[in-house]
Amino acid sequence: MEAPNRNRSPQTDSSSPSALTDEREPPRGPLLQRRQQLTEALARSPYDLILYLERAVVHSDLAYPDLAAGDAYRALLLADEVRDESFEYHDQAKESLRGYRTAPCPEVLNHGSLVEDLDQIVDGQGVEAAGECNILANIASVRCFQILSLSLLLCGCLKSALEFCERGLKMVPHNRELHEIKDYIEQVARRRLRKGPDEPIEIHMLPDRGVVRREVYPWNTHEPDRFCADSLSFLNSKLAKIAPKCEVKVSSLPVLLDGASNTDQYDIIPTCNQLGLFAKQDIGPGEPVLEEYSLLTANNRHKESTCDACGTELPPLQSDSKAVSCPECHDTIFCDEFCFAKAQELYHPAVCEKDVDSIAKDPDPSVIDESLYLLLLARLLAMSTHQDIHPLEVPEIKYIWGDFVSVALNDVDGSITDEPPPEWTLPFSFKYNVETPLHILEKMDIDIYATLDRHDLWVFNTAYAKFRGTASARKNPRDGRPDVAAVHPFWCLANHDCNPNVTWEWGGRMLLWARETRVVGNQPGGIRAGEEILNHYCDVNLPVQQRREWAQGSLGGWCMCQRCREEAAAAVATAAGEPREEVNGNGAS
Numbered sequence: 001m002e003a004p005n006r007n008r009s010p011q012t013d014s015s016s017p018s019a020l021t022d023e024r025e026p027p028r029g030p031l032l033q034r035r036q037q038l039t040e041a042l043a044r045s046p047y048d049l050i051l052y053l054e055r056a057v058v059h060s061d062l063a064y065p066d067l068a069a070g071d072a073y074r075a076l077l078l079a080d081e082v083r084d085e086s087f088e089y090h091d092q093a094k095e096s097l098r099g100y101r102t103a104p105c106p107e108v109l110n111h112g113s114l115v116e117d118l119d120q121i122v123d124g125q126g127v128e129a130a131g132e133c134n135i136l137a138n139i140a141s142v143r144c145f146q147i148l149s150l151s152l153l154l155c156g157c158l159k160s161a162l163e164f165c166e167r168g169l170k171m172v173p174h175n176r177e178l179h180e181i182k183d184y185i186e187q188v189a190r191r192r193l194r195k196g197p198d199e200p201i202e203i204h205m206l207p208d209r210g211v212v213r214r215e216v217y218p219w220n221t222h223e224p225d226r227f228c229a230d231s232l233s234f235l236n237s238k239l240a241k242i243a244p245k246c247e248v249k250v251s252s253l254p255v256l257l258d259g260a261s262n263t264d265q266y267d268i269i270p271t272c273n274q275l276g277l278f279a280k281q282d283i284g285p286g287e288p289v290l291e292e293y294s295l296l297t298a299n300n301r302h303k304e305s306t307c308d309a310c311g312t313e314l315p316p317l318q319s320d321s322k323a324v325s326c327p328e329c330h331d332t333i334f335c336d337e338f339c340f341a342k343a344q345e346l347y348h349p350a351v352c353e354k355d356v357d358s359i360a361k362d363p364d365p366s367v368i369d370e371s372l373y374l375l376l377l378a379r380l381l382a383m384s385t386h387q388d389i390h391p392l393e394v395p396e397i398k399y400i401w402g403d404f405v406s407v408a409l410n411d412v413d414g415s416i417t418d419e420p421p422p423e424w425t426l427p428f429s430f431k432y433n434v435e436t437p438l439h440i441l442e443k444m445d446i447d448i449y450a451t452l453d454r455h456d457l458w459v460f461n462t463a464y465a466k467f468r469g470t471a472s473a474r475k476n477p478r479d480g481r482p483d484v485a486a487v488h489p490f491w492c493l494a495n496h497d498c499n500p501n502v503t504w505e506w507g508g509r510m511l512l513w514a515r516e517t518r519v520v521g522n523q524p525g526g527i528r529a530g531e532e533i534l535n536h537y538c539d540v541n542l543p544v545q546q547r548r549e550w551a552q553g554s555l556g557g558w559c560m561c562q563r564c565r566e567e568a569a570a571a572v573a574t575a576a577g578e579p580r581e582e583v584n585g586n587g588a589s
């Protein structure tokens, strides 16, 4: 069996054996233009499921299977709207389909054996009795199941892929393309689960977390040039209030590796430019460096004991407590009037009495991270809705680091392998990236179709990329589970070093202050004007190997700071029985 190719041309060659296979590599430029046209058409006609399906195919051809799945899922929801007149967008979705016919069928539905399966789709009733819109909706649903199952397979979400494939096969039990996709899912599942050809594969065993491209999408016009003079001057004007002795500047950082290497002893290692925080005046030992307040917080406990706005632990409710509950939705508690006023100003009215509070709360330990990132996304959506700005324009995330990979590196040929390509680094699942964010928006009474520009899947993915590079989480002291997370956009500009010159604590505010003494050699603390603020993302009291393993998650790679390199090189020299060399302050031996 041939592996299907993500890069299929928009002009589907339905005469090929399965029409899932087309080895041509379509050029990106025209596809990007076509994507733009379809996005504009969707802005004019937001309930048109055919346009969504067409854009799904283009996304698939551009090697964004996750975005293809997102579009196919929206088309599937619209097909449900067409069939059920009690649904909220029934009239609009049906009206949008009136411009299309079953013969000739829209090109995007004329795929493989789909039209041959029309008899199963109309259930033997004949086209007229079934109603043309309903038939189109049914054919479209099968097409959605095909795109969803193949795309999710390509992202590595095998369980969701198989579930959608099975749903399609329920509608058209003999559909050739769905059977092919099911075979592919089972082949990949067998390889990943190391199962023999005759061993059964149960759906609950299948992995459902994949990875997708982590990039500044070519059509993303919201991403600033973080290095340009305007951005730096904007950031520094804000920073002046919360860290008056600091400034944001370009910092040269070691390029992070995936794991241990033999470069620890090298005098020169590859570096890259990013942003960092620097002292612009001397800062004494123990002196405060930064105090930052952020409402971009999340709490995954159902009955939380933290302030809804800033995430601080609430004091026990006594008569002298300063805690305030929202007069409209009494369950939402703020630590004081200040937090309540800030919440009212920046996000709360968008979720007040909207029943979004129970979503993703008290998660299974295996999905704690996902739940916290999802709840950060929910907060971001509430902030952008209430402030009436695009989510990626919300100041709290606009300028932060997203650990993006270049589009060129991410672009792959798309044949099916056991795992998605290694350059794809953004964790992805159907539930947390596609389904639940839309569910949250619906609970907020937002029309997910009419607001596509703000709530497209690539917008959620971009926000997730930023959260994953910068959010901090706090563990609950009772059970050690992370239950509160936050993004502090200025604190997160400080880079990591295993010999930090600051330390931090997050209560209601993120506080950063200069260390009294440095970890290495008990040197006195304090930061000179011009020196970089060196934060710590891991426990710096651990030995080098453990430190590097811990920091790998939060830093995004193997720590190559001076201290790690010196300690690792010394350990290697000791193991080899070489005499120890003294190292000077800069680590050059």
Ligand SMILES: C[S@@+](CC[C@H](N)C(=O)[O-])C[C@H]1O[C@@H](n2cnc3c(N)ncnc32)[C@H](O)[C@@H]1O
Pocket (backbone or CB within 6 Å): 253, 254, 255, 256, 274, 275, 276, 400, 401, 403, 469, 470, 492, 493, 494, 495, 496, 497, 554, 555, 556, 559, 560, 561
């Ligand atoms: C929270 S951000 C820090 C600010 C970031 N440099 C920026 O430009 O906004 C974390 C990212 O900074 C980079 N980084 C921080 N400390 C580093 C270090 N010691 N070595 C290499 N990269 C570092 C890593 O790419 C990491 O994923």
